[in-house]
Amino acid sequence: MRKVYLDYSATTPVKQEVLNEMIPYFTEKFGNPSSLYEIGAEAKEAITKAREQVAQLIGAKPQEVIFTSCGSESDNWALTSTAHWKKAKGNHIITTKIEHHAILHTCKALEKEGYQVTYLGVGPDGRIDLNELEQAITDQTILVSIMMVNNEMGAIQPIKEAAAIAKKHGILFHTDAVQAGGNIPIDVEDLGVDMLSLSAHKIYGPKGIGAMYIRKGVALPSFVHGGAQEMKKRAGTENVPYIVGFGKAAEMARLQLDDHAARLRELRDYFIAQVMEKIPYVDINGGMEHRHPGNVNLAFNFIEGESLLLMLDYYGISISTGSACSSKSLEPSHVLSALGIPVEKIHGSLRFTVGDFTTKEDLDYTVDCLAKIVEKLRMMSPISAEKGWN
Amino acid sequence: MAMYNDKVMDLFMNPKNVGEIENADAIGTYGSPVCGDMMQITLKVEDGVITDAKFKTFGCGSAIASSSMATEMIVGKTLEDALKVTNKDVLDALGGLPGPKIHCSVLSEQAIKAAIYDYATKNGLELEGLKDYDPNADEDDHHGENGDEE
Numbered sequence: 001m002r003k004v005y006l007d008y009s010a011t012t013p014v015k016q017e018v019l020n021e022m023i024p025y026f027t028e029k030f031g032n033p034s035s036l037y038e039i040g041a042e043a044k045e046a047i048t049k050a051r052e053q054v055a056q057l058i059g060a061k062p063q064e065v066i067f068t069s070c071g072s073e074s075d076n077w078a079l080t081s082t083a084h085w086k087k088a089k090g091n092h093i094i095t096t097k098i099e100h101h102a103i104l105h106t107c108k109a110l111e112k113e114g115y116q117v118t119y120l121g122v123g124p125d126g127r128i129d130l131n132e133l134e135q136a137i138t139d140q141t142i143l144v145s146i147m148m149v150n151n152e153m154g155a156i157q158p159i160k161e162a163a164a165i166a167k168k169h170g171i172l173f174h175t176d177a178v179q180a181g182g183n184i185p186i187d188v189e190d191l192g193v194d195m196l197s198l199s200a201h202k203i204y205g206p207k208g209i210g211a212m213y214i215r216k217g218v219a220l221p222s223f224v225h226g227g228a229q230e231m232k233k234r235a236g237t238e239n240v241p242y243i244v245g246f247g248k249a250a251e252m253a254r255l256q257l258d259d260h261a262a263r264l265r266e267l268r269d270y271f272i273a274q275v276m277e278k279i280p281y282v283d284i285n286g287g288m289e290h291r292h293p294g295n296v297n298l299a300f301n302f303i304e305g306e307s308l309l310l311m312l313d314y315y316g317i318s319i320s321t322g323s324a325c326s327s328k329s330l331e332p333s334h335v336l337s338a339l340g341i342p343v344e345k346i347h348g349s350l351r352f353t354v355g356d357f358t359t360k361e362d363l364d365y366t367v368d369c370l371a372k373i374v375e376k377l378r379m380m381s382p383i384s385a386e387k388g389w390n
Numbered sequence: 391m392a393m394y395n396d397k398v399m400d401l402f403m404n405p406k407n408v409g410e411i412e413n414a415d416a417i418g419t420y421g422s423p424v425c426g427d428m429m430q431i432t433l434k435v436e437d438g439v440i441t442d443a444k445f446k447t448f449g450c451g452s453a454i455a456s457s458s459m460a461t462e463m464i465v466g467k468t469l470e471d472a473l474k475v476t477n478k479d480v481l482d483a484l485g486g487l488p489g490p491k492i493h494c495s496v497l498s499e500q501a502i503k504a505a506i507y508d509y510a511t512k513n514g515l516e517l518e519g520l521k522d523y524d525p526n527a528d529e530d531d532h533h534g535e536n537g538d539e540e
Contacts, residue, residue: 304426306450307402310394314403323426323450332426344423380408380454382419382430382446389423 004317004362008202008294008355009151009179014245015204015356021248022206025241033238034229043240050247054211057250058177058196059187066212066230067243071178071199072102074212075145077223077234078174078195079106082143083115085221086172090140096120096128097338098155099147103176104334116140122338125287126155134165143172148180148196152322152335152351153286154295156184163192172218178202178210182253183261183292194218200242204356205249209242260356264294267354267363272296274367279374281385285322285341285349294354297322297336299345302384303377308350311373317366322349344389394451397485402451405458407465409444416512418505421497427453429501431461435509440464440472445501452487452494459483460498469506473519475499 005013014022025046031039033047048062055062068074083093093110095103097119107117118136120128128146137144144166149156159175166173174195180186182203188196196213200206214220214233226235253260275282275298285297300308305323312319322333323346332346341349354363383389394402414432421428427449434442443461447454460480464472477495481487487494503523510517 302423302448304449304453307454310399310402310451342424343426347423347426380405380446381448382428383423383448 001316002362002365004358004366006317006319006352006354006358006362006366008358009154009292009351009353010320011201011207012204012355013357014201014206015249015252017252018205018245018248022241022245025244029240031240033240034227043238046240046244046247047238050243050250053247053251053254054198055213057181057186057254058198058213059189060213061216063231064188064213064216066214066233067238067246068210068212068234069208069236069239070210071100071176071197071202072210073223074197074199074210075100075102075176076106077212078197078220079103079110079143079145081221081223082172082174082195083110083113085219086142090138090142092116092118092138092140092142094118094120094133094136094141094144096122096146096157098122098126098150098152098335099145100151100176100178103145103147120146122155124339125290126150126153126335126339127287127290128157128162130158130161130165133162137165137169137171141169141171143174145174145176147176147178148186149177149184149292150335151179152320152333153297153339154179154292155286156180156290156292159193160191163194167192179292182250182257183264183294185257188213188215195220200246200249203249203253206242206245209239209246211246261293263356264354264358267358267360268294268296268352270360271352271354271363271367272298274363275370278367278371283345285336285345286339292353295351296353297349297351299341299349300374301345301348302381302389303374304347305350307377308348308370308373311377312366312369315365315369315373317369320351320353322351323347393488394455395485398452398455398487401455401458401484405454407444407458407461408446410446411442411444414444416505416509418501418503418508420500420504421449423448426450427494427497429453429457429497431457431498431501431505433505433509435469438468438470440467440469445498447497449497450491450494452484452491453497455484456480456487456495456498457501460495460502464502469509469515469517470519472502473506473517475502 031043033044163173178199198211281301283299305321336346411432415435416433419430445457447457477499480495
């Protein structure tokens with residue numbers, strides 16, 4: 001059976017070129033970068049190279065890039081350490097309602113410590129209102145954290161403008177750029193952000209390795225304490241093969257960015273057009289103007305998302321849903337809720353994300369299967385366009 | 391998908407008794423699309439025995455599989471015996487559902503009750519199994535704690 005993977009925002013396969021670079025660092029080049037003999041030095045050089053490669057992807061200086069275990073660690077670090085560090089100045093943090101749980105759950109933990117958090121809303125296009133951001137700032141505000149690209153519906157935030165507002169008020173600015181990396185251009189100098197989170201496994205690198213950009217001059221305290229690794233900013237023996245893989249993936253992402261984004265956009269738009277032509281009563285969640293080039297989030301009215309997901313899986317197609325029924329929490333997507341999408345439509349919403357290995361044939365097959373599945377589930381549903389939602 | 395056992399997956403992919411009986415003797419619905427699942431069941435009743443049952447369900451895989459199983463279980467039963475079919479019976483017949491999905495089997499139990507209540511009301515019947523039934527009872531609550539990962 002055909003296998004079609006349309007969940008590139010969940011994770012990406014490791015590219016062969018990336019894996020090839022990693023392999024020697026598991027075996028013959030296994031040295032500890034802190035050791036002074038040759039294989040230690042070899043490993044250290046490999047990290048230095050990877051740091052440059054990741055820095056180049058985001059327009060940073062190498063010494064501003066710290067490797068972490070994942071994007072979630074970077075997010076936790078930025079929020080928790082800034083909060084504790086700036087406690088004497090204030091206790092207020094501003095973020096958005098549509099952040100990843102690595103941000104939202106860290107905020108919840110900080111609220112338990114007594115910090116105040118403002119969660120900015122978003123419009124139907126998933127973007128924040130800059131005036132609302134400015135109005136939310138108080139003399140207690142110590143950090144603004146806004147994700148660059150949303151993982152569920154792809155909205156791209158006005159990070160440069162938001163960071164400028166924070167800077168004007170002397171407030172640190174962090175952005176979770178895990179979904180943005182390799183998919184939209186990032187230049188930390190131009191954006192003016194103080195901290196930025198990245199992850200390798202969204203850009204065809206390995207899982208279990210992330211990075212944090214910390215602008216020179218921002219003395220963010222350590223989060224993981226111990227040895228002097230990573231310029232004394234993040235302890236723990238470096239995960240050399242994964243760092244090497246992240247470096248290679250970042251280099252490839254940077255060199256291929258324009259072609260990659262254009263190809264994704266073309267495939268994604270083709271997919272949307274085919275779905276709209278062949279399946280009635282489908283809505284696009286979010287706006288198309290400021291959106292991740294490979295993301296579309298569709299509401300299939302009158303049916304439920306987990307059923308869709310299961311049947312698509314039966315046909316070998318992998319996608320995600322915002323439906324409550326497929327989540328461990330049984331809560332509908334907080335992102336789609338924040339967009340103002342009615343909950344009954346969220347239950348029938350699916351996220352499709354195309355990537356470098358997606359073909360037009362994959363999408364044709366998916367649309368054919370979707371059309372059949374949607375028809376079958378609508379036959380089974382007590383709700384329909386004629387009967388209405390009740 | 392490894393989430394459900396083979397029996398549940400088979401019923402989900404090939405459900406029995408899907409549809410709506412024309413000129414049904416009873417109709418019952420339970421749930422709503424806002425809650426994430428809704429079941430409608432129509433019955434044909436002859437001499438106090440359910441001779442046919444059909445369903446339409448908006449919901450996840452386990453909701454559809456439970457609906458199919460429940461309709462199979464009540465056909466041939468008297469109204470009183472059908473009222474004795476609990477969500478536990480449906481669960482057992484399905485070979486179990488994952489923990490967070492157990493409430494989906496409640497959907498079919500409640501929809502069956504609603505349909506039989508409809509029949510009893512139309513026909514002026516007093517049924518022992520409906521003694522404690524409240525047609526306006528609240529939805530089963532299914533809210534948990536943890537979010538999803540990505």
